[in-house]
Amino acid sequence: MIVAVASGKGGTGKTTVATSLVLAIAAKAEDATVAAPVEAPILLDCDVEAPDSGLFLDLVLEGAEEVPIAIPVVDPAACTYCGVCADVCAWNALCVLEDEVLVFPELCHGCGSCTLNCPEDAISEGTRRIGILEWGRADGLVFGRGTLDTGQALAVPVIKRLKERHPAGADSPVVILDAPPGTSCPLVETLRGADFALLVTEPTPFGLHDLRLTVEVARDELGLPVGVVVNRDGIGDAGVDQYCSREKIPILMRIPFDRRIARALSEGHALIDALPEFRPRFLELWCRIQDEVGR
Amino acid sequence: MRQLVLLSGKGGTGKTTVAAALAHLGSARTSLVLTDADVDASNLELILNPVLRERRHLVGGQIATIDPDACTQCGICLDVCRFDAIVHDTVEYQVDTMACEGCASCFYQCPDGAITMVPQPAQWWMRSDTRFGPLLHARLAAGQENSGKLVTRIREESRLVAGEEERELILIDGPPGIGCPTIAASVGADLALLVTEPTISADHDLQRIVATLDHFHIPAVALINKVDVNPEQAEAMADRCRNHGIDVMGELPLDTGVTQAMVDGRPVTEYLPGSEVSLALRDVWERVEARL
Numbered sequence: 001m002i003v004a005v006a007s008g009k010g011g012t013g014k015t016t017v018a019t020s021l022v023l024a025i026a027a028k029a030e031d032a033t034v035a036a037p038v039e040a041p042i043l044l045d046c047d048v049e050a051p052d053s054g055l056f057l058d059l060v061l062e063g064a065e066e067v068p069i070a071i072p073v074v075d076p077a078a079c080t081y082c083g084v085c086a087d088v089c090a091w092n093a094l095c096v097l098e099d100e101v102l103v104f105p106e107l108c109h110g111c112g113s114c115t116l117n118c119p120e121d122a123i124s125e126g127t128r129r130i131g132i133l134e135w136g137r138a139d140g141l142v143f144g145r146g147t148l149d150t151g152q153a154l155a156v157p158v159i160k161r162l163k164e165r166h167p168a169g170a171d172s173p174v175v176i177l178d179a180p181p182g183t184s185c186p187l188v189e190t191l192r193g194a195d196f197a198l199l200v201t202e203p204t205p206f207g208l209h210d211l212r213l214t215v216e217v218a219r220d221e222l223g224l225p226v227g228v229v230v231n232r233d234g235i236g237d238a239g240v241d242q243y244c245s246r247e248k249i250p251i252l253m254r255i256p257f258d259r260r261i262a263r264a265l266s267e268g269h270a271l272i273d274a275l276p277e278f279r280p281r282f283l284e285l286w287c288r289i290q291d292e293v294g295r
Numbered sequence: 296m297r298q299l300v301l302l303s304g305k306g307g308t309g310k311t312t313v314a315a316a317l318a319h320l321g322s323a324r325t326s327l328v329l330t331d332a333d334v335d336a337s338n339l340e341l342i343l344n345p346v347l348r349e350r351r352h353l354v355g356g357q358i359a360t361i362d363p364d365a366c367t368q369c370g371i372c373l374d375v376c377r378f379d380a381i382v383h384d385t386v387e388y389q390v391d392t393m394a395c396e397g398c399a400s401c402f403y404q405c406p407d408g409a410i411t412m413v414p415q416p417a418q419w420w421m422r423s424d425t426r427f428g429p430l431l432h433a434r435l436a437a438g439q440e441n442s443g444k445l446v447t448r449i450r451e452e453s454r455l456v457a458g459e460e461e462r463e464l465i466l467i468d469g470p471p472g473i474g475c476p477t478i479a480a481s482v483g484a485d486l487a488l489l490v491t492e493p494t495i496s497a498d499h500d501l502q503r504i505v506a507t508l509d510h511f512h513i514p515a516v517a518l519i520n521k522v523d524v525n526p527e528q529a530e531a532m533a534d535r536c537r538n539h540g541i542d543v544m545g546e547l548p549l550d551t552g553v554t555q556a557m558v559d560g561r562p563v564t565e566y567l568p569g570s571e572v573s574l575a576l577r578d579v580w581e582r583v584e585a586r587l
Contacts, residue, residue: 010306049472
């Protein structure tokens with residue numbers, strides 16, 4: 001089962017919830033008193049612009065690979081400067097002058113259309129690095145993260161590759177995705193193929209506004225079942241509760257506003273390590289997610 | 296005309312809260328244009344109570360669509376698509392509209408002319424009036440691609456408005472992250488104000504946004520929010536900023552008044568003008584103004 005932890009608004013606690021949820025599941029999987037062995041859960045950090053989940057884990061990295069995207073390489077000996085490549089490029093990544101073709105790699109999305117359309121077969125493909133994937137283990141779980149290189153614009157190909165290449169394969173029992181903030185293409189790429197979207201919000205006007213937009217993407221556009229975690233419960237107003245009740249979206253967990261939690265997170269401690277009383281509550285959250293998916 | 300962009304790397308550090316306060320404080324001293332460049336989660340309007348003046352289309356990109364009557368199921372579109380946007384179940388080939396990047400590679404390669412490119416649903420950008428100056432903002436259709444293009448567009452409009460009305464400063468509330476929308480929000484800005492907080496995550500993401508701004512040669516200053524969450528970490532981050540040549544414009548306390556102001560729909564400096572956080576924001580504005 002694949003569960004994406006998302007939010008719309010940044011800083012609502014996606015990584016807090018994703019790391020503690022996967023750590024709670026991992027601890028249960030390792031529990032010797034459970035008769036049948038259970039496979040380790042997987043955490044994939046899909047917030048490739050700001051990948052922070054590894055900071056909260058005892059991470060042992062085991063491997064890495066670069067994320068390339070294709071870019072056109074024009075052979076000046078074969079090129080007739082006809083201009084077809086520039087005409088077909090949807091991103092203006094090529095500019096054909098009288099006796100030169102300019103390629104702007106930062107604009108290229110790697111679709112390969114210029115190569116296929118060149119009537120002289122003068123365009124081949126090179127690659128350009130835009131980020132890196134890393135794999136490892138931590139506290140009984142399998143970990144993967146993508147990191148977009150600074151100065152690069154395209155987050156989506158890094159997320160896509162991370163989800164394709166994770167070492168446990170598609171049949172692993174539990175995959176938790178730590179999603180990026182926002183409601184546009186990086187979120188959509190993360191949510192594709194997920195079974196459930198767990199939406200972390202805070203009970204404020206900003207939290208509510210962005211929760212609504214995220215529900216529009218996850219539930220209304222992609223048809224995913226959704227549930228909400230209210231973080232920093234007790235600040236703000238009742239808008240999120242009223243909205244969830246009106247929209248019949250279950251509130252699966254509440255995490256109170258507590259300076260002890262803020263302090264522990266600031267130091268890089270996972271919530272359930274700093275405050276062990278949360279451990280059973282995250283297992284209960286996991287049960288409720290499974291119930292919601294089974295509905 | 297100067298342009299100041301608020302960024303953070305990590306989300307939720309207080310960019311919009313600070314942007315609203317600087318809009319309030321700045322409008323008393325100079326003439327502003329306000330730009331909400333976080334089009335994925337545009338929250339500035341929740342504080343500024345904008346009155347809509349005009350609402351315009353942004354012609355979006357295109358996506359492919361397959362005519363099932365013309366399609367001969369040859370599968371070439373599936374082969375050439377690099378974005379997994381062609382769905383082939385049993386017989387028919389279809390386009391996953393959420394996955395299609397609009398590259399048109401399939402359109403050019405289809406031997407049967409069965410694929411057409413159709414415009415995406417419209418995105419909207421808006422110009423509104425607020426008591427602190429004109430606001431340029433946008434609404435991204437759910438799950439859409441173009442947030443970088445939309446940001447670029449509202450920044451162009453902001454410059455036009457600033458030029459027409461001879462306004463001195465464009466204040467840009469930026470998105471989290473370091474990728475496409477962040478780059479679109481920052482390129483050409485005179486100064487970036489990095490709103491951060493004393494947490495290990497925000498510190499990590501601050502380093503990434505600083506490297507991104509270095510890449511585009513945009514000078515930066517910093518503001519550390521919620522310092523009492525971890526004062527030692529705040530001090531270490533301030534030192535690291537200075538060592539990197541990034542001046543710290545101030546530090547803000549963790550204050551529940553900030554949330555109350557948000558619930559009330561007003562900048563904290565207007566809602567609780569005498570509070571510690573509002574006084575600190577006044578100092579921040581003066582330092583930032585001096586830097587500009």
